[in-house]
């Protein structure tokens with residue numbers, strides 16, 4: 167018998183990614199969106215997008231710390247899903263919320279820095295999504311990796327877009343800032359992990375501790391990208 | 392595609408019966424905007440059906456002065472900004488279940504000749520309760536039409552006789568973190584406080600609301616007694632009031648303490664003054680899909696029909 171071709175993590179990733187849309191559709195058809203349904207759709211797709219984005223960032227540190235390399239293989243799917251939800255989010259804003267009244271949309275965006283930031287993040291996500299196919303990975307070679315490091319710029323932008331969308335004050339951290347701050351903190355930690363000396367220290371530290379745990383020779387299996 | 396805004400130039404209900412006008416652009420209304428009974432029955436027969444039937448019916452005409460219908464009881468009581476309970480508008484009703492409404496007193500004092508603490512039952516007896524149908528316009532750019540019952544703040548203030556030094560009125564919400572979990576959050580300078588200039592407080596439109604849809608207020612809507620200032624953004628209309636104080640200086644308010652550039656003291660509904668977070672030019676009436684032009688406070692105050700003019 168052939169081996170079941172999907173790993174549990176793979177299944178979990180796809181199930182989680184689709185759950186956002188499925189739950190939205192379910193609530194839509196059962197009349198369980200909020201009394202302000204467009205805002206509800208807008209916010210929920212936005213949150214699902216940022217969550218998927220953060221999960222995609224989680225893959226590298228998991229590999230660095232636990233020497234578990236499978237998440238690296240799921241990173242691309244998570245990123246593409248993040249883009250898809252961001253695209254739905256954007257379409258909801260332009261179409262459902264503003265009824266494709268482009269002059270109003272543009273006026274709204276240019277007046278609101280939080281929306282400019284969201285739009286920049288979205289635009290930056292486009293090339294990443296477009297080049298997420300194997301053929302592009304091969305064609306771009308080393309540049310592919312460089313291009314996809316853009317995500318470390320995109321994530322903070324999305325965080326800013328999120329926290330700025332909530333009532334409160336960014337600087338004094340007063341108001342509805344708790345949830346966005348949790349995302350911000352996670353993104354911040356990932357960014358710190360990217361700093362080369364820290365990454366090296368982290369990798370060797372975890373190699374040593376894992377070795378201690380396993381009483382084996384340190385054997386880093388996969389290099390972090 | 393042309394703008395959806397343009398397809399609904401004025402209140403469509405003026406031209407077309409509401410039912411027709413809704414079904415014309417019902418691409419998702421049916422599933423999402425009916426507050427309940429029909430759809431819930433169709434998709435998931437449930438108890439929600441029964442509770443929708445029991446929703447109280449407003450006592451007088453069920454439209455505001457512009458002819459717009461009042462929002463459903465279920466929308467009004469299940470979509471609440473009441474951060475003392477939770478920031479999740481749909482969860483407020485649940486979180487507010489255990490909130491105790493009795494005994495309740497309102498302390499009225501400060502620069503007045505007759506300071507007095509009223510029990511809520513005294514207020515209900517002393518002041519004739521009347522129905523007022525007002526638009527509630529949230530700074531988040533959505534609005535509802537709500538049939539309140541209550542009495543004017545002016546009538547209460549006349550009873551306590553503000554002194555000549557009194558220039559402003561300051562209001563305070565109950566502080567009860569054990570019943571209001573949101574008040575445990577360190578991100579807000581609790582308790583909620585708000586204020587009005589004395590002349591605004593004395594305006595005949597300014598209401599102390601004790602009821603909704605002809606029934607006593609429910610906790611999630613600010614029971615037992617809350618302010619309603621129909622020409623100002625919703626955050627001015629402080630809920631569950633325990634203290635009213637006449638003061639000489641402009642009182643500080645919770646939201647302006649958090650972000651003074653966004654939540655000014657006056658906060659009159661004004662489509663032309665933009666808010667850094669939400670455009671105020673348009674709003675979404677809960678229960679409708681398309682945005683509509685924001686009804687400016689001047690129109691509310693003058694009861695004029697200016698806000699029904701076409702907008703884009």
Ligand code: HEM
Nearest residue numbers: 208209212213215216252256259284285287288324328331
């Ligand atoms: C074209 C670009 C974008 C536009 C026009 C846009 C628009 C908006 C708007 C209008 C809101 C506020 C909704 C409301 O509170 O009523 C919002 C919130 C949000 N957006 Fe975006 N957005 C864009 C890109 C993105 C991207 C790329 C992400 C994530 C990957 C994202 C994630 C979020 C999140 C997490 C929220 C907060 C949701 C909440 O309130 O819980 N947005 N966006």
